[in-house]
Amino acid sequence: MESRSYEPEKTAKDVSLHELRDRLAEFAQVRGWEQYHSPRNLLLALVINQTKNTLKVGEVGELSEIFQWKGEVERGLPNWSAAEREHLEEELSDVLLYLVRLADVCGLDLGHAALSKIVKNANKYPVAAFARALP
């Protein structure tokens, strides 16, 4: 059993990557799943979902399936049902959670790495040269 109730608060909350990292580590630890959470397995979980007799898409594929055949989708998803939005939230979360866990078992700080990458991106695409023009 996890040591705390993990029902998220309904109001928006500033969730840190460190909190997600720690909860995922506990999730795996209490189930004895650490042995399965190798870098390679976690990466592959994003891409494929293989059982004995079936091979399905992994979490990135499940996320993509939500948009497949919908055509262009308006920002804010104004025409989506509550169930569709919840489904999207779940699949986005699965991708995020596996990424956070992958970074953790690799011994990397994903939040720090992402901030550094944003700085690198800004240096690569200076505003003066790229405002309103895609690379």
Ligand SMILES: Nc1ccn([C@H]2C[C@H](O)[C@@H](COP(=O)(O)OP(=O)(O)OP(=O)(O)O)O2)c(=O)n1
């Ligand atoms: N060995 C595992 C299995 C699952 N999870 C966690 C991370 C994901 O957030 C979620 C993935 O669970 P499922 O493999 O059951 O995938 P789905 O939730 O997408 O279910 P389904 O594939 O039936 O749609 O659970 C995990 O950390 N380690």
